[in-house]
Amino acid sequence: MTSQAILVTLCCAGLAVATLWFVFGVKFEASDFAPHRSRLDQLLERRDTIYENLRDLRFEHRAGKFSDEDYEAMKRALEIEAARVIAEMDQLTGGAPTAATRQAMSEKSR
Helix, strand or coil: CCHHHHHHHHHHHHHHHHHHHHHHCCCCCHHHCCCCCCHHHHHHHHHHHHHHHHHHHHHHHHCCCCCHHHHHHHHHHHHHHHHHHHHHHHHHHCCCCCHHHHHHHHHHCC
């Protein structure tokens, strides 16, 4: 065998060993086995974020950062979004929609 053939053989063997080590040497983490978030979990998180945004908006309005008109418009948009999220949660869980969610759904169809 020539030295070039030996070098190619060693490189192929090294590549094979590296590939096997990469494939079988992977260490799993706990998050690899954690269940994925459900749609309901996502909606609950979105609802909580909207409520937090409403609290922040109220605080910033009281601090004078927003005019009354801007505050009311942003507040109304967040309330409609919250009602839509809650309506979707109701659909997923089979709960009866509240008056606020029925109103939000009717505004959505306008």
